[in-house]
Amino acid sequence: MKRARVAYAGAVHEALAHADGLQLADGRVLAEDQVVWLPPVEPLGTILALGLNYADHAKELAKELTTSAKDEPLVFLKGPNTLIGHRGQTRRPHGVGFMHYECELAVVIGRHAKNVPRSDAMACIAGYTVANDYAIRDYLENYYRPNLRVKNRDGCTALGPWLVDAADVPEPGALALSTRVNGKLVQHGNTRDLVTGIAELIEYLSSFMTLAPGDVILTGTPEGVVDVRPGDEVVCEIEDIGRLVNTIVGDDAFGH
Amino acid sequence: MLANYGPTFPASHGTVYGTLLNFRGALAALGNAVDQPPYKAPPHAPVLYIKPRNTLARDGDDVVLPSGFDTLEFGATLALVIGRTACRVTERAALEFVGGYAVANDVSIPHASYYRPSLPFKCRDGFCPIGAVVPAGAIADPDALAISVEVDGEIVQRAHTSALIRPVRRLLADVTEFMTLSPGDLLMIGVPEGAPRLRTGQRATISIAGVGALTNAVVSRS
Numbered sequence: 001m002k003r004a005r006v007a008y009a010g011a012v013h014e015a016l017a018h019a020d021g022l023q024l025a026d027g028r029v030l031a032e033d034q035v036v037w038l039p040p041v042e043p044l045g046t047i048l049a050l051g052l053n054y055a056d057h058a059k060e061l062a063k064e065l066t067t068s069a070k071d072e073p074l075v076f077l078k079g080p081n082t083l084i085g086h087r088g089q090t091r092r093p094h095g096v097g098f099m100h101y102e103c104e105l106a107v108v109i110g111r112h113a114k115n116v117p118r119s120d121a122m123a124c125i126a127g128y129t130v131a132n133d134y135a136i137r138d139y140l141e142n143y144y145r146p147n148l149r150v151k152n153r154d155g156c157t158a159l160g161p162w163l164v165d166a167a168d169v170p171e172p173g174a175l176a177l178s179t180r181v182n183g184k185l186v187q188h189g190n191t192r193d194l195v196t197g198i199a200e201l202i203e204y205l206s207s208f209m210t211l212a213p214g215d216v217i218l219t220g221t222p223e224g225v226v227d228v229r230p231g232d233e234v235v236c237e238i239e240d241i242g243r244l245v246n247t248i249v250g251d252d253a254f255g256h
Numbered sequence: 257m258l259a260n261y262g263p264t265f266p267a268s269h270g271t272v273y274g275t276l277l278n279f280r281g282a283l284a285a286l287g288n289a290v291d292q293p294p295y296k297a298p299p300h301a302p303v304l305y306i307k308p309r310n311t312l313a314r315d316g317d318d319v320v321l322p323s324g325f326d327t328l329e330f331g332a333t334l335a336l337v338i339g340r341t342a343c344r345v346t347e348r349a350a351l352e353f354v355g356g357y358a359v360a361n362d363v364s365i366p367h368a369s370y371y372r373p374s375l376p377f378k379c380r381d382g383f384c385p386i387g388a389v390v391p392a393g394a395i396a397d398p399d400a401l402a403i404s405v406e407v408d409g410e411i412v413q414r415a416h417t418s419a420l421i422r423p424v425r426r427l428l429a430d431v432t433e434f435m436t437l438s439p440g441d442l443l444m445i446g447v448p449e450g451a452p453r454l455r456t457g458q459r460a461t462i463s464i465a466g467v468g469a470l471t472n473a474v475v476s477r478s
Contacts (some may be wrong), residue, residue: 075375081271141303144371149302209380210381
């Protein structure tokens, strides 16, 4: 099952995928561009994000790193202010030199998890969705890196369109990912290349913190990050999970 | 957003943010290290972190010392409880967005590096006890509050919110320049230098003048 949350005709609705777009719980069938897409996880819990979880991307960034790779996963946290839905707009502040997308498989937790071994970890997953977790590298500082000014900006994490039931994704560790900017392929990879795989991540995180329904794990991004500018359409796609569209806008759209 | 989760997480706050190195003495304690790798420069913008919902705890709750560690650091701090949606607020208007204040205990496993501290240092279950909220009107000036920490009956730390690098209004302006704070979110203003480290069996009370007191003890995993 593929579920979405959308706003339409004055209300927020749950919707399911339909051959012609989507179908609201009340039966109405609508095209993709007739609704406002909201992030599909509700209620939302803690948002955890992995850095450097594809070996090729870690290499791509190696010249910026001032210490060597860690022996445990690099995890940081994000707030709900960052999330926007499918077909949303993300602001690139004026004067910025390098802002890039990050296509990531997002794992949504479905039950409480503490000290879960990797052999039982997959049973804790409610489903999957696509994330595009933007970063603005101009704001990087070497304290609690990546610092929140880079990674926790309003509307800089697109999520959706669908929350796909875990039961419908038999092999989450073998999904092709890609990003296209204005139609041009700029990033591609496969979740089989995750440095720390999904089950291991749940084992690691649940070894020191209780995960709970609505928590979201953004599993990291492969190589191929390039600068995006106002007007660019950024499409992140993950095989069997969804195709997430976002448009970059400038300060003018926000009245700055 | 946290209220729907039942008994596992005690508080009904929004997102809890902490501020790193916002006390002048805490930054000074790093000395010349701020200019060396891995930091290479002193902090420019506010450095924030998140205490996720599993860390939330109450006054009186015990904090569990994980096996393999000797002490926990208790970080005494003031939490600003956001009362109104705060996006790009000015310093002048900033306090209008604060609905209340609370004493908070930002618990950490002691660690030397602020470069990329691993999540288990700060984000374990119960690592962020938060006291009762007092309404904003009870505090005339959040930049003029005495903080003290008592461990087993003896005062071990004294600090004052007048020693902030970014005073409360400025902090709110600089943070909301890039991220919106929503009603119920908490912004902790920073932990002063000299935070006490507690062993199993020790108990600390953090007091902030006019705001209240928060008591928690360290226990071993049962």
